[in-house]
Amino acid sequence: MDDRALLDTIRDLIGTEETADDCASFELPDSTILVSSTDMLHETTDFPIGMTEFEKGWMSVAVTLSDIASCGAQPIQVLAAVGLDDPKRLVPFMEGAVSCAKRFGAKIAGGDIDSHREFTVVTTGFGIVDKKFYCRRSGASAGDAVCVTGTPGCAMAGLNGDERYRAHLLTPVPQVEAGQLIARAGASSMMDVSDGLAISLYDMSEASNVGFELDSSRFKLPDVSSGSAMEYYLYGGGDFGLLFCIPPAGLSGLDVKYTVLGNVVSEKGVWCDGKVLEKRGYAHHW
Amino acid sequence: MDDRALLDTIRDLIGTEETADDCASFELPDSTILVSSTDMLHETTDFPIGMTEFEKGWMSVAVTLSDIASCGAQPIQVLAAVGLDDPKRLVPFMEGAVSCAKRFGAKIAGGDIDSHREFTVVTTGFGIVDKKFYCRRSGASAGDAVCVTGTPGCAMAGLNGDERYRAHLLTPVPQVEAGQLIARAGASSMMDVSDGLAISLYDMSEASNVGFELDSSRFKLPDVSSGSAMEYYLYGGGDFGLLFCIPPAGLSGLDVKYTVLGNVVSEKGVWCDGKVLEKRGYAHHW
Numbered sequence: 001m002d003d004r005a006l007l008d009t010i011r012d013l014i015g016t017e018e019t020a021d022d023c024a025s026f027e028l029p030d031s032t033i034l035v036s037s038t039d040m041l042h043e044t045t046d047f048p049i050g051m052t053e054f055e056k057g058w059m060s061v062a063v064t065l066s067d068i069a070s071c072g073a074q075p076i077q078v079l080a081a082v083g084l085d086d087p088k089r090l091v092p093f094m095e096g097a098v099s100c101a102k103r104f105g106a107k108i109a110g111g112d113i114d115s116h117r118e119f120t121v122v123t124t125g126f127g128i129v130d131k132k133f134y135c136r137r138s139g140a141s142a143g144d145a146v147c148v149t150g151t152p153g154c155a156m157a158g159l160n161g162d163e164r165y166r167a168h169l170l171t172p173v174p175q176v177e178a179g180q181l182i183a184r185a186g187a188s189s190m191m192d193v194s195d196g197l198a199i200s201l202y203d204m205s206e207a208s209n210v211g212f213e214l215d216s217s218r219f220k221l222p223d224v225s226s227g228s229a230m231e232y233y234l235y236g237g238g239d240f241g242l243l244f245c246i247p248p249a250g251l252s253g254l255d256v257k258y259t260v261l262g263n264v265v266s267e268k269g270v271w272c273d274g275k276v277l278e279k280r281g282y283a284h285h286w
Numbered sequence: 287m288d289d290r291a292l293l294d295t296i297r298d299l300i301g302t303e304e305t306a307d308d309c310a311s312f313e314l315p316d317s318t319i320l321v322s323s324t325d326m327l328h329e330t331t332d333f334p335i336g337m338t339e340f341e342k343g344w345m346s347v348a349v350t351l352s353d354i355a356s357c358g359a360q361p362i363q364v365l366a367a368v369g370l371d372d373p374k375r376l377v378p379f380m381e382g383a384v385s386c387a388k389r390f391g392a393k394i395a396g397g398d399i400d401s402h403r404e405f406t407v408v409t410t411g412f413g414i415v416d417k418k419f420y421c422r423r424s425g426a427s428a429g430d431a432v433c434v435t436g437t438p439g440c441a442m443a444g445l446n447g448d449e450r451y452r453a454h455l456l457t458p459v460p461q462v463e464a465g466q467l468i469a470r471a472g473a474s475s476m477m478d479v480s481d482g483l484a485i486s487l488y489d490m491s492e493a494s495n496v497g498f499e500l501d502s503s504r505f506k507l508p509d510v511s512s513g514s515a516m517e518y519y520l521y522g523g524g525d526f527g528l529l530f531c532i533p534p535a536g537l538s539g540l541d542v543k544y545t546v547l548g549n550v551v552s553e554k555g556v557w558c559d560g561k562v563l564e565k566r567g568y569a570h571h572w
Binding site: 110 | 287289292293295296300304305307308309310311312314316318320322324325326328330362367368369372376377380381384393394395396397398399400401402406408410412570571572
């Protein structure tokens with residue numbers, strides 16, 4: 001069983017709406033939306049060997065800010081709950097966490113310190129977005145362009161030992177400014193591709209009840225020293241690019257680096273060069 | 287080293303204000319305060335043997351709602367990040383979590399599902415309170431009465447096998463309504479006593495820069511079948527009573543069950559019947 005299947009088992013309990021996005025939302029009195037997201041990371045599954053405590057702190061905050069960014073929101077605060085096997089890890093970890101939060105205009109506003117056999121961190125971030133610019137996974141319409149920022153696959157290339165992509169893997173950059181620009185340009189849907197591009201396309205297809213026709217000649221593949229660039233691009237996790245759909249007119253004047261991958265169609269599914277795209281990506285398994 | 291000493295090591299990095307309370311705060315445009323709190327609980331240290339998954343879900347949400355309650359705030363949303371050793375635990379756990387949130391007017395609005403060797407949960411709650419009623423650990427003034435709701439020590443009695451207090455231990459009740467009534471009655475400071483009454487008094491003394499003179503003849507000790515009721519009352523953790531200070535006039539008409547423990551004095555410290563109260567309580571140790 002993987003985490004997507006497991007989420008299905010609590011959909012009735014929690015609500016379809018509540019389980020549809022990486023962020024929760026709450027409407028504030030002034031027509032803004034408070035978005036929030038929480039992410040658990042722990043030693044054995046999320047932190048590549050050799051990663052410094054600073055980098056772990058940076059990444060722990062970055063994963064949450066990436067979710068906030070994908071709503072088109074400005075992050076404001078982050079809480080960090082840290083379960084420590086060794087108390088000496090706290091200071092360098094928090095230096096990385098504070099550094100990342102600050103870089104993107106947010107603040108570490110609190111948290112919890114616990115002892116734990118395995119170094120385990122949960123960061124929770126909040127952000128604010130004008131109601132009219134609030135983006136979700138749902139909302140894409142047939143006729144929209146489907147686009148991605150950055151170059152998916154770089155983090156996986158880094159994980160496989162390509163030193164040029166070490167920073168992509170260990171100190172990923174949440175697309176906070178890009179997310180807000182894309183939202184303001186009129187994006188109909190948005191999410192990050194941290195679980196991989198292909199699985200994210202399927203997630204968005206499901207939430208928006210539309211399909212995607214991709215044209216692989218448009219893909220800007222990463223330059224990789226080993227393995228398949230296409231495999232990395234479609235199925236590598238850990239990148240913080242934003243996948244978004246937008247009426248084509250919205251793209252003119254959008255001052256963000258993006259790639260148009262193809263078009264949104266009304267039939268649910270994901271096709272690449274006319275063939276069904278394999279549905280797989282990063283998942284937790286039991 | 288314990289978690290209070292460890293928190294000191296990051297006070298400069300995070301900020302004195304940010305590390306002073308169980309809740310973080312953010313001022314919203316309409317003169318309300320968004321408060322938030324995050325808590326990590328995990329199998330080996332936080333869940334007594336024999337506890338059901340439902341009770342673990344309830345408790346995980348209750349600890350966070352108790353922090354929200356201690357600000358005088360109404361909880362609105364809770365996020366739950368759950369690290370599971372066995373995926374079958376998720377549904378009954380979430381049933382308990384949803385049940386607790388609903389009971390106190392909040393909603394499980396999202397979360398994260400992860401695999402983990404040790405069952406580990408982090409709940410993060412948000413609440414809203416009018417700026418003029420927002421309570422913190424700081425703010426107590428000499429001349430205030432120092433009071434507590436409920437009967438501290440019951441959870442510890444339950445932990446030590448007294449079946450009458452099983453519910454106090456396993457399905458604790460966050461004082462959400464009481465917190466709001468106390469705040470509106472003009473409390474100058476408030477916090478919950480989940481780490482024990484004595485250590486909470488010292489925490490509040492530190493934050494408010496005042497002292498407390500307690501009169502033990504006023505204590506309403508729990509009826510216990512073994513051990514010392516006074517020990518449980520002062521040093522037992524796991525109870526969700528609210529410790530608060532308030533100008534005595536505020537107590538008239540306060541429709542909450544509370545005990546006046548003594549008075550706030552200007553000198554920092556905690557005394558009981560004229561003697562310095564031993565400073566100890568629940569803490570994480572490495």
